[in-house]
Amino acid sequence: MNDLIKGLDLYEIDSLDITYQLLLNDAELMSLVGDESKVFKYFIPEENRGQPPIIRISPISELPTEYADNEQLAWDCIVQIDVWDSSNARKIALQINKLMKTINFKQSTPIYEFDEETYLIRDGRRYRGKIVADLKTY
Incomplete structure (x- = not known):
């Protein structure tokens, strides 16, 4: 289990x-x-839009899932991560893909496009996974 999830x-x-x-904690991505x-x-922010590469993370959904004894144990989550760059959007997105696998999130929906206003390539990907709570015994 990834340390970011452990104990929550x-x-x-x-x-x-x-x-x-x-x-943020991945040296290769940074x-x-x-x-x-x-x-x-x-x-x-507007002032950062012309300074690629840029990454934006947006939550799409967090739905209750995994029950035992009528108690919720986890969240089924979808996040979208968009990368804008003039040349390395795919390379950056693939590193993000590797990272998301470490928390058991799988890519579901890709979006690739060229923005004619900014001349940047957008590589957007949605990731879905379950985050299970730490079941503490009291």
Whole structure:
């Protein structure tokens, strides 16, 4: 189990924050994008949009799942991670894909496009996985 998830009870689980910390803590990814100031939650401020590479993480859903004795044990989560760059969007996205596998998230939906206004390539991918709470015995 990844250390970012280990020890979290059900209501401490936040798929957006877990994903954000996962990306920021990877030296290889940070070497590809520059530094953590290139990774954003929800939206990219206007002043940063012209400074690729840029990564944006957006939560799509967190649904209750996995029950035992009528108690919820986990969240079924979907997050979208978009990468914008002029040349290495795919390389950055593939490193993110490797990282997401470490928390047992699988890629589900890819989006590839060229933005004619910014001249940047967008590589967007959705990832789905279950985050199981740490079942503490009291």
